[in-house]
Amino acid sequence: LPQRLATLAAAAWEEARQSRQQLQAQRQEVARLQEQLSRARQDGERWASALQRAQREALEREAMRGAEQARQQELIRDMKGRLLELLREKDALWQKTEGIDTPMPSPASHDAGLCARCRKDFRLLSRRYNCRLCQGKVCHACSVDTGKQGRCCLLCYQQRHPQAT
Numbered sequence: 001l002p003q004r005l006a007t008l009a010a011a012a013w014e015e016a017r018q019s020r021q022q023l024q025a026q027r028q029e030v031a032r033l034q035e036q037l038s039r040a041r042q043d044g045e046r047w048a049s050a051l052q053r054a055q056r057e058a059l060e061r062e063a064m065r066g067a068e069q070a071r072q073q074e075l076i077r078d079m080k081g082r083l084l085e086l087l088r089e090k091d092a093l094w095q096k097t098e099g100i101d102t103p104m105p106s107p108a109s110h111d112a113g114l115c116a117r118c119r120k121d122f123r124l125l126s127r128r129y130n131c132r133l134c135q136g137k138v139c140h141a142c143s144v145d146t147g148k149q150g151r152c153c154l155l156c157y158q159q160r161h162p163q164a165t
């Protein structure tokens with residue numbers, strides 16, 4: 001019986017030693033998990049702070065964008081108002097000038113060496129053009145290129161195309 005008690009005591013002693021080792025391993029595991037939890041909480045706090053900062057910045061940018069858009073809309077409104085004023089002014093000036101007779105272009109100059117409009121000499125660098133409407137001889141500065149139809153003097157062009165003036 002004493003031997004059996006010694007065997008049981010030794011087995012209990014061994015079991016207690018193993019339990020202490022398991023307990024120590026579990027304590028170390030708990031400490032490691034607590035450390036990971038602490039790091040995770042710190043990371044979470046940093047991410048939450050970064051998220052709040054990003055949201056604040058986004059709200060500030062949105063407010064600035066809204067203010068800029070309001071300024072641009074106001075500028076567009078002002079520009080439209082100014083455009084309407086200019087159109088009314090243009091119409092008023094057009095009505096004032098409607099009754100004024102525009103002078104007819106001068107007939108073709110007998111002197112073929114001078115521009116019919118500005119009286120400039122035709123030389124090597126100043127080319128002579130025939131107006132397709134009044135047949136006057138005009139320089140490059142006093143004529144308008146009308147595309148396929150050729151060139152005409154400014155006065156004839158203004159009479160034919162009053163909206164271009």
